[in-house]
Structures are given as C-alpha cells and as structure tokens.
Amino acid sequence: MHRVKLLHVFLTFVILFGFVQNVLAAKPPVITQITSDQFLELIIPKNLYRKSSGYQFSFNPTTGTSSDTTPTYSKFDPLFHGLEFEPKGYMSTSPYPKNIDGIDFKIKDQILSVYKYNGEVYSSGDRSFSSVEYKMQNTIEEKDNFWIIKLSPYEKIETIGRNALFFSYKLPSFEINELMSAMKNITFSINIDKNSEYNADSTKANFNRLMKLSYDSKKTYTAKVGECNIRFNADFFPYKAGSKITGVVDASCKMSSNTIDLLKLSSEIDSYISSVLNN
Numbered sequence: 001m002h003r004v005k006l007l008h009v010f011l012t013f014v015i016l017f018g019f020v021q022n023v024l025a026a027k028p029p030v031i032t033q034i035t036s037d038q039f040l041e042l043i044i045p046k047n048l049y050r051k052s053s054g055y056q057f058s059f060n061p062t063t064g065t066s067s068d069t070t071p072t073y074s075k076f077d078p079l080f081h082g083l084e085f086e087p088k089g090y091m092s093t094s095p096y097p098k099n100i101d102g103i104d105f106k107i108k109d110q111i112l113s114v115y116k117y118n119g120e121v122y123s124s125g126d127r128s129f130s131s132v133e134y135k136m137q138n139t140i141e142e143k144d145n146f147w148i149i150k151l152s153p154y155e156k157i158e159t160i161g162r163n164a165l166f167f168s169y170k171l172p173s174f175e176i177n178e179l180m181s182a183m184k185n186i187t188f189s190i191n192i193d194k195n196s197e198y199n200a201d202s203t204k205a206n207f208n209r210l211m212k213l214s215y216d217s218k219k220t221y222t223a224k225v226g227e228c229n230i231r232f233n234a235d236f237f238p239y240k241a242g243s244k245i246t247g248v249v250d251a252s253c254k255m256s257s258n259t260i261d262l263l264k265l266s267s268e269i270d271s272y273i274s275s276v277l278n279n
Contacts, residue, residue, distance in 0.1 A: 038153065040150070045145060100119055100127065101119075111138075116178075118171070119161050128163055130170060131159050133159070135154060185252075186255065188265070191249075196278070198242055217233070219235065225268055228252065232248075233247045
C-alpha cells in the first residue's frame with residue numbers, strides 16, 4: 001500500500017511538472033513564407049507639404065472591437081523615404097491591465113512590418129499581446145520630383161503572447177486582404193497659397209457658399225473630393241488689388257486602388273480649391 005501511495009504521488013508530480021512546463025513554455029513564432037500578387041504602389045511627391053520632420057503622409061489604419069474603448073496612439077514616425085507612420089489602436093477604459101487591440105507598424109533594417117495585435121497593457125506601460133505580422137518587401141525608384149514605392153508581403157509571423165498568469169492571448173485574425181485594406185487608409189497634407197482678383201470678403205463668401213464650415217471652427221472648411229475628405233484651415237486677407245488665401249488642407253482618404261498617387265490626389269485637391277476660389 002505504501003508503495004502504491006508513493007507511485008501515486010510520483011505520477012501526480014510528473015503530470016503536474018509536465019503541465020507547468022507546458023504552461024510556462026514559450027511557443028516559438030510560426031513563420032510562413034508567402035507568395036502574393038497583392039501589392040501597394042505609392043507615388044509620393046518630394047515637395048509634399050511638411051508639417052513636421054519628414055513628409056506629411058501617413059498610413060492611418062483603425063481597428064477596435066470593444067464598445068468600451070477610447071482611441072490611443074502609439075506613433076512611430078521615422079523618415080522612411082518620405083513616409084510617416086501613424087497607426088491607431090484602441091485601449092479599454094477599464095482598470096489596469098487594460099485590453100488593447102489594433103494595427104501597428106515597425107521598421108527594422110529598412111523592412112516595414114505591419115502587425116495586428118490583441119492583448120493587454122499594464123500600468124507600467126509594458127504591453128503583452130499575441131500578434132500576426134506581415135513583413136513587406138519594398139522596391140524604391142527615385143524620380144526627379146517623386147518616389148515610386150512598391151510594397152508587397154513576403155513573410156507572415158504568428159506570435160502567441162501570454163499574460164502574467166501565463167494564459168495565452170487569442171491570436172487575432174489578420175488576412176492579406178485586411179492588411180492591404182488597412183494600408184489604403186491614408187492621410188496627407190498640402191499647402192495652399194493662391195491669389196484672387198476679388199476682395200477678401202468676396203473670396204471668403206465663395207468658400208462659405210460652396211464648402212461647409214466645420215462645427216468647431218470659423219475658418220476651417222470641409223468637403224469631399226474624390227475618395228478624400230478634406231479640411232481646409234484657411235486665412236483670407238487683402239493682397240494688391242484683390243486678395244490672397246493661404247492655409248493647409250488635411251486630407252483623409254480611403255482608397256480603392258492598389259496605386260496611391262499623391263501627385264494626382266494633391267493636384268485634384270488643389271484644382272478643387274481653385275474652382276471654389278474662382279467660382
């Protein structure tokens with residue numbers, strides 16, 4: 001009987017030891033090489049308006065599944081051949097640890113990675129999450145006045161993260177179609193400086209009539225131009241025999257095409273402002 005009890009204790013110890021080892025063991029990332037005909041082509045003018053260091057062009061994906069969320073930002077904005085990356089994620093309003101999920105960007109050794117994550121953030125600011133990441137192959141062609149950048153996914157990395165109790169976070173679903181869709185949400189800015197033969201009051205009246213004043217400003221006009229929603233922060237003042245209008249247009253676009261031509265988009269927005277000015 002004593003031997004049976006010892007054997008029972010020993011087997012229980014072996015089972016518990018195996019269980020603890022399994023719980024504590026960190027599973028290595030699953031790396032899959034992929035071949036995809038999906039790509040994103042960016043045409044970015046070198047003279048795109050600078051609001052800050054780097055060119056003011058951002059990928060701007062949004063995601064979030066919980067209704068109890070407030071937006072939070074983990075901005076990563078290196079100058080990468082004229083790009084700024086300004087991802088958006090969501091963090092719950094509950095006490096710490098807070099649930100987080102979103103899409104983020106990182107650059108290492110000139111390789112852009114896009115990853116979707118699901119996990120928690122602690123009061124220390126540390127984050128723990130599971131993620132699905134795509135590494136993007138890039139080819140960059142420089143022209144006199146613009147860059148052509150082509151991005152395509154070539155590697156998928158699935159990483160299981162664990163919380164402080166060693167329970168795994170659910171791996172988020174992140175397929176290539178969602179990846180490409182997220183990268184087609186963009187923002188950029190252009191500078192406006194135009195003259196009019198009419199006085200400042202008449203010029204401003206045109207904008208009041210043909211564009212919509214933003215509810216939070218008496219000088220910011222909004223409109224839809226193609227696939228872009230624009231906000232034009234405008235100043236009007238007398239200039240020579242007429243007037244001058246200056247300001248910055250912030251454009252937020254959800255593109256349908258795999259080619260994002262900022263030369264064309266900037267020209268369309270500039271032409272739209274001119275048509276309002278000269279109407």
